[in-house]
Each structure stands twice: as structure tokens, then as C-alpha cells.
Amino acid sequence: MEMETLRDLYIDELKDLYSAEKQLVRALPKMAKNATNPDLKEALMNHLAETEGHVERLEEIFKSLEASPRGKKCVGMEGLIEEANELLEEDPEEEVADAGLISKAQHVEHYEMAGYGTVRTYAMVLGEERHARLLQQTLDEEQNADRLLSQIAEGSVNLEAASAGEDEEEEEEQEARPRTSAKRRGQSASKRSSGQRAKAR
Numbered sequence: 001m002e003m004e005t006l007r008d009l010y011i012d013e014l015k016d017l018y019s020a021e022k023q024l025v026r027a028l029p030k031m032a033k034n035a036t037n038p039d040l041k042e043a044l045m046n047h048l049a050e051t052e053g054h055v056e057r058l059e060e061i062f063k064s065l066e067a068s069p070r071g072k073k074c075v076g077m078e079g080l081i082e083e084a085n086e087l088l089e090e091d092p093e094e095e096v097a098d099a100g101l102i103s104k105a106q107h108v109e110h111y112e113m114a115g116y117g118t119v120r121t122y123a124m125v126l127g128e129e130r131h132a133r134l135l136q137q138t139l140d141e142e143q144n145a146d147r148l149l150s151q152i153a154e155g156s157v158n159l160e161a162a163s164a165g166e167d168e169e170e171e172e173e174q175e176a177r178p179r180t181s182a183k184r185r186g187q188s189a190s191k192r193s194s195g196q197r198a199k200a201r
């Protein structure tokens with residue numbers, strides 16, 4: 001593809017986003033399936049529906065550009081999805097998996113936000129006002145999804161993950177030392193190696 005003008009770069013970045021969104025449509029059901037927290041599951045499924053809308057908006061833009069959305073693979077999104085898969089392959093404790101899935105999903109959202117912010121601004125510079133509006137709508141939805149994930153993490157999932165795997169440890173500790181402060185427990189929990197946790201499963 002020619003890369004001589006800002007319009008060329010604009011189309012190239014849009015193709016990249018199109019590939020990213022298509023990959024995400026395929027990946028989100030697996031992430032939602034592996035989430036345990038009901039709010040997280042729901043947020044991921046709602047974002048799947050939104051993501052399908054993001055694909056449609058991009059298709060609309062490509063139609064008006066009389067260009068094909070295909071022909072590019074977003075290796076950035078491929079890598080982010082691969083990292084989510086690697087997390088799940090570790091077979092983490094449920095609560096830890098939820099916290100990890102939020103982390104992976106937020107990496108995805110920030111990656112997309114960077115992309116949409118850029119193409120939205122290019123669209124404005126290029127006088128494509130309708131494109132800019134469509135891209136801004138998607139950007140707003142990515143930002144809302146990111147904020148909701150932060151709320152779910154800070155509201156419950158991170159705290160639940162912080163005490164994951166504590167039960168057996170607490171029993172052991174109670175025999176030796178009946179009263180252990182939550183802080184001390186948290187610290188000792190974080191010191192446990194992943195090897196120990198893997199054995200416990």
C-alpha cells in the first residue's frame with residue numbers, strides 16, 4: 001500500500017483497528033467464559049456487543065472511503081490476546097483469574113483508545129467530520145468500558161484476589177498463632193510462589 005499522505009496513514013491505521021476489533025470479537029467470549037465475578041462476566045459480554053458495533057462503524061467508514069477494511073493484521077492486538085491466553089493457561093485461582101482478566105482487558109482498551117484517538121484526530125484534520133464523529137463514539141465506548149473495569153477491580157475483584165488461597169494458609173497459621181493481622185496475612189499470601197499455588201490445585 002502507498003504511504004505518501006496522511007490519508008494513506010489514516011486508512012492504514014483504520015485497517016489496523018479493523019483487524020484489532022475483529023480479533024477481539026473472537027477473543028472476548030473466551031475471556032467472559034473464564035470470568036467468575038458476575039459483574040465482570042457481564043461487562044465483558046456487553047463489550048462484545050459494543051465491539052461488534054465498532055466493527056460496523058469501521059465498515060461504514062471504509063464504505064465512504066471506497067476502500068477495503070481488509071489486508072492488515074494488527075499484531076499488537078494479537079499479542080495482547082496472546083497474553084490473556086497465557087494467563088488462562090496458568091490455571092489461576094478463580095479470583096486471581098478475574099483480576100488478571102481485568103488487567104488484560106484494560107491493556108486492550110488502552111491500546112484501542114490510543115488507536116481511536118489518533119484516527120479521530122486524523123479524520124478531523126482531513127475534513128472527514130462524519131468519520132470523526134463515528135470514531136469518537138467508539139472512543140467514548142472504549143473509555144467507558146475501561147472505567148467500568150476499574151470500578152469492578154477496585155470495588156471487589158482486587159480484594160477478593162488479595163485473599164485468594166488464604167484459607168488453607170489461615171488454618172495452618174491459626175494452629176501456631178491464633179491472631180494474625182490482615183496486613184500480615186496479605187503479605188505472606190503475596191510471598192507464596194506460583195509453584196505452591198499450582199500444587200494446591
Ligand SMILES: [Fe+2]
Pocket residue numbers: 021050051054112138142
Ligand atoms: Fe472496540
